[in-house]
Amino acid sequence: MNIKKLGKLALPYLVWMLVLVGIPLLMIFILSFMNTDGVSFAGATWTTAAWEKMFTLADTTNLQILGYTFLTAFVATVICFLIGYPMAYIVARSPFSNKFVILILTIIPMWSNSLLRNVALKNILSESNILDSLLSRIGLSFSIVFANQDQATFISIVIGLVLTFLPFMILPIYTVIEKIDESLLEASMDLGANRVRTFAKVTFPLSMKGVTTGIIMVFLPCFSGFAIQKLLSSGTVYVLGSLIEVNYIHDINFVSMLSIVILVLIFGSMMIVNKVDKEGATLV
């Protein structure tokens, strides 16, 4: 009955969204199909050059970059999940009265400045590192040996991404597990499911929403960022984000196209979330 009134209340927000999100997005979309001189439509022509530059088989450099970006983001996300889920689960199911504080204590180190942390990480992963110089004073040594430079770069990037984005995996999963009603687990055991089966049939399905949120919160920044990758590879590796960084001044059309690619990915993930969310609409 109040739908109409509420609709009116939403109007300012809709205008706001249209001006600040809708129109700029449309502009980016249009720009990706044009040949312009910077952000200006003077003398602009329609062309699919930007898209061809990305999705051409003649020169697969950009496609390889896309693939490499995806691979690092994917591996980092999987590792974040493998570390984050048990951590969130253990804390949420622990008998402590103030679990959130315990959780914060475990993730506070990850809230220190990400740039500094990754510089330190780069140092530790390099041949002559700070740990080695400390340990050498008592006659020990420490250095991580990689098979080759490519491997070293890949592993460094993944470790950097995991260290940076792990909290974004832990927090949503923790929140969801913490909210699961204890009586549901009791009901499951009452109905003959042992602890392992109760986890598989009740706890895990009920925590799916947190898992999906966590995956998106980790995967998206891993996929679209470039600073960590640039730092840890000493600028030798290009990811999608670096392409934008390098090109945004002189090739606005190419950069627009890249944004659209990332956007499509974001919307794709949102749709996955919505789907899972509908299935567990009563969870949270």
Next chain:
Amino acid sequence: MKIMSYWGSVNGRGRSMAKKLIELKDITKMYDGTAVVDHINLYINENEFITLLGPSGCGKTTTLRMIGGFEKPDSGEVVMNGAVVNDIPPYERPINTVFQRYALFPHLNVYDNIAFGLRNQKVPKAEIAERVENALKMVSLPNFALRKVANLSGGQMQRVAIARAIVNKPKILLLDEPLAALDLKLRQNMQYELKEMQRKLGITFVYVTHDQEEALTMSDTIVVMKDGVIQQIGTPTGIYNEPKNRFVARFIGESNILDGVYVRQNLVSFMGAEFDCVDTQFADGEPVDVVIRPEDLDIIDAVGAKLIGEVSSSIFRGVHFELCVMVQGKEFVIHTYENRKVGEHVGLRVDSYEIHLMKVEHVEH
């Protein structure tokens, strides 16, 4: 209303002779240094509808949870079919539970909720389908199999929770205030249906409630608890007619409780008068608590009556009037079909067999 009083003793004898399914032996459970359940002893028979009744915090739910295996007693033994089951986890006990807030799995539909237990037992698919369908019929929810749990009403969730438990054909069904969240009409229907279901299935029901009316309506045996201690075990009529102490008398139905003295065999004195009575197990001159139910007091002419007072209030309760009569500064509650005006002087009469005497407990007041 003591017409059926002989039933109590007959059933009592019959009860101890039936087959014992569960025994609680000297069970104690502590929380933060306080005993929630304090050295209780109780047995539950096969096919019995037993109700643990008491105010909140009396330990009834904790007792139920120890039978279900969700809590371990700190001392004492839970015995099932002759074996101690203290350390057996819930998933290995032949028991199912209907939880207070139903605890239906929100990520599963009605069918999958009910099939949950059968799937854990690796029952063949075809049999699961058949048993789930039967269970849904039993709780009058046919065609509900594919519904989302979130879209059910409270009463429907309640029925699904019952179906989810009985579909496993447990030996014992535990029910933790299952009707507490339902409205009055629905609750009364469900009371009747639960009793019917228990009779048909031949399952032992252990029912927890704080609602004395519910307990009286459904149970074969009522266990009245307070502060972790069992106050009285008996049939509904037995407990109503012969409460053991003030607490039980007040908790089960309304009562007028008076201080009296057992003068001699079949004679008790209270409110400055002497009355014939039928209770005999007291010493001459022993102080006693006298219980008279509101429906057992009759209003008569003030002239010549042993108890004379003034009507202080009158409330119409539908079937009867609830009168309050002040007698020598003590308020009597009386249920009567005839209304009296406030301020009117009336006499009160009570038949000898409707005067119930209880031992005075010094701890209790």
